[in-house]
Amino acid sequence: MLKKYSLLWFPRNMYPRAGETVVVTAAAGATGSHVGQIAKIKGCKVIGIAGSDEKGKWLVDELGFDHFIDYKTADVDKALTDVAPEGVDCYFDNVGGEISSTILRHMNHFGRISICGAISGYNEDEVQASTVQWSAIANELKMEGFVVTRWIDRWNEGIQQNIKWIKEGKLKYKETVTEGFENVFTAFIDMLKGRNIGKAIVKV
Structure with missing residues (x-):
């Protein structure tokens, strides 16, 4: 499958x-x-x-x-x-x-x-x-x-498969969180320079 x-x-x-x-x-x-x-x-x-x-x-x-x-x-x-x-x-x-x-x-x-x-x-x-x-x-x-x-028409298909793998412990993720909207630019530059691990997120 x-x-x-x-x-x-x-x-x-x-x-x-x-x-x-x-x-x-x-x-x-x-x-x-x-x-x-x-x-x-x-x-x-x-x-x-x-x-x-x-x-x-x-x-x-x-x-x-x-x-x-x-x-x-x-x-x-x-x-x-x-x-x-x-x-x-x-x-x-x-x-x-x-x-x-x-x-x-x-x-x-x-x-x-x-x-x-x-x-x-x-x-x-x-x-x-x-x-x-x-x-x-x-x-x-x-x-x-x-x-x-x-593959927008199969978007949910991929999401569901990834969720299944996460629940099974086969797929892991990590987030690098930057606090504050005023730091959006810094977070973006840090991401381009590879300073993040996993997904770069700004929390506002």
Whole structure:
């Protein structure tokens, strides 16, 4: 039954399959942490990429990710070689930029990439071309951008599945709460800089 669910996170035909290796960037955010847990539920090996030991500890110790890579201190290319010597089957891309170019070089033939965001370029004056084309061609990758509203007619279906997993203890979440409406801007900037863990919320 799970096969039919889009789960509001993976585009059609991009589902992770049991035994595959999945990499998630911005893994400690609301979306990335959710995606990684779904991939674990589906029986995948999951590698989360985020920017602090605190986030890595949460991902591995509490959410059950198999590996964590701190992109601020580690050589991502070498780290992926170490933890995913068999290559990467699915990549959930929240950041774009050089990290994505590095991950794509580790993709297996006919790997799938779900493009959800491009945090690395949100503050750039111009969109910079990423060196993804050669890896995409050489490994015959399937890459797809998506917006969740494409499945608006199945919204409740995904919500109910996620609620079930939460009640079963299979799916966990975390919130970083900022107090006060006057701090909305600060909270937003902190989120873009990766200072939150899980969902960034402003309480007014």
